[in-house]
Amino acid sequence: MRNRRNVKEKTKESDMKVARLRAEDIIYKYLPEEKGYPSTVVSAINYSVKAGGKRIRPIFMYETFRLFGGEGEVIEPFMAAIEMIHNYSLVHDDLEAMDNDEFRRGRKTTHVIYGEGMAVLAGDGLLNLAFETALKAFDVKDADTERVVRALKVLAGKSGLYGMLGGQACDVDAEQKKKALDIDELMYIHENKTGALIQSAMMIGAILAGASDEEIDKVSEMALLVGTAFQIEDDILDVEGDEKLIGKRVGSDEKNNKITYVTLKGIEEAKKDAKEMSEKAIEIFDGIGRENDFLRSLIISMIGRTN
C-alpha cells in the first residue's frame, strides 16, 4: 500500500513538473529584455517572476482550457498575464509598507535587493505588463475576438477592487485599524485575496476554450471553493503543518495575533469545512462531465493537504 502510494505520488510529482516547466516556458517568453534605459526595473521584474513558485494559476488555466477542448496559442498570453498579476501582488505585499517580508521562496524579496521605490515600480510594471501581454491574444491566429474580450474582462475584474485587490485592501485595513475580523469579513478576504485569482485562471481557460455560460458558471463556483478551501488549509497548516512543506514557520499566525479561520472556528470545524468545500468542488468537477485526470488530481492535491 505504502509503495503504491509512493509510485502514484511520484507520477503526480513528475506530471506537475512537466506542467510547471511548460507554464514557465510560456511566461518567460513574455518577460521584457533587460536593455535600454529602464533596465533596472526590468531586472527587478524578471528577478521577482523568476524566483520560482508552483505556477499554479497558469497551470489551472491551461488545464481548464484543455478540459473544454481548447486548442492553439490564444491561452498563452493569458497564462503569462495571470502569473504577472500574482507576482505583482507578491512584490507589493512584501514591501516594507505592507508585510515587510525580507525573504520569499528562500531568496531575498524584490524591495530588499532593489530598494522600496524600485519595488513599487516593479509591481506597477508587472501589473501593466500583464494587460499589455493579455492584449496580445487578439493577434494570435484564429483567435476568437469575443472570447478574448470576455477573458480580458474576467482578468481585470478578478484582480481589481471586486477581486484580489479588494481582499488584500480589506486585510490591510483591518490590520492597520487593529480591528478584530468576524467570520464574514474573513471569508470575504479568503474568497477575494486568494480565491478570485484561482477563479480568474480557471474561468479564462473555460472562456477561451468556448465553454458554455452554464459551464463557465460551474467552473467559477468550483474554483472559488478550491481557492477558499486552499486558504483555510493554509490556516490549518500554520497550526499543525510541516514547516518545510508550507515554507514558513509553523505558528507564525498565532505569533502575529492574526485572526484566521482556525482562531475563529477552531481546528476541527476548520478541517470539516475545508473537507466539505473540497468534496463539493470535486462534485462540481465531476458534474461538468468532461475529462482531465491531471486537473482532477491537481484539485484534490491542492485542497486535500490536511485530510
Added chain:
Amino acid sequence: MRNRRNVKEKTKESDMKVARLRAEDIIYKYLPEEKGYPSTVVSAINYSVKAGGKRIRPIFMYETFRLFGGEGEVIEPFMAAIEMIHNYSLVHDDLEAMDNDEFRRGRKTTHVIYGEGMAVLAGDGLLNLAFETALKAFDVKDADTERVVRALKVLAGKSGLYGMLGGQACDVDAEQKKKALDIDELMYIHENKTGALIQSAMMIGAILAGASDEEIDKVSEMALLVGTAFQIEDDILDVEGDEKLIGKRVGSDEKNNKITYVTLKGIEEAKKDAKEMSEKAIEIFDGIGRENDFLRSLIISMIGRTN
C-alpha cells in the same frame, strides 16, 4: 491691446472650465462606490482622483476625437481610464518610498491620509480600474471592436515599461544611484514620463474616431513634441516662474540638485528648443488639415507658457 487680450484669455479660461467639467463628469461616473468591505481603498482612490487637476489628458483625448469627427460615447471609458492612470502615477510618485511629497494641489497626499500601505494599494487599484474601465468601451452601442482593441494596446503600451513607467523608473534609478544624467537620458525621461501619456491620450482620440494610419502617426509625433516641450518649460518655470502659477516653490529643482533641461543646456537654449518644439507641433497640427480651434489654442497654451 491689454483689454483685448484679457477678454481673449477669459474666453479661453471659460472654455477650459467647460472642458474640464465635462471631463470630470465622465471620470466621476466610472469611480467606484464607497460601500462593502474594501471601502477604505475605494475612499483613498476617490480622494486622489477628486483632488482636482487640469484633466488635460482626457481633454486632449476628447478634443482629438472631435478633431477627426469622432462621435458617441466610446471615448468616455478611455477618458476616465487615462485620468486613472495619471492619478495612480501621482499617488505612487508621492509615496515616502519615492518623492515623499506631503502635499499636492494644496491637499495632503494619499499616503499621508491613508498610510503608505493603503496608498500603494490605492495606486494599484487605480491602475487595475483603468483597464477595467477602458474594457467597457466594447459594450458601448455601435463601438468598433477593432478600434477599441487598438486603443487598448496604445493605453497599455504608453503607460508601461516602454512608456510612462519606463521614464519614471529611469528617473528613480538615476536618483538612487546618484548618477548624473546626460541629455539623451534626460530626453528619454521627459519623452516617456511626461510625453507618453499625452501621446496616448491624443492617439486614442484619433484611433477611436477612425483616423487613418498616417493621421495617427502625425498625432503621435505632435503629441510627443507637446509633452516634451511642456516638460522642458516646467524645468524653465522652476527657475524663473511664478510660484502661484506652477504650484511649487521656484528653484526647488536647484535645491534638490536635480538635473534638468535647464541645468544641462542653459536657460536660453532650453527656451529656444521648447519654442522650436512648440512651433513644430503646431505645424504638424495645421498640416493635418482638420479644424478644432479649441484644441489648437490648447496646444499653444500648454507649450507657450514661457514664450
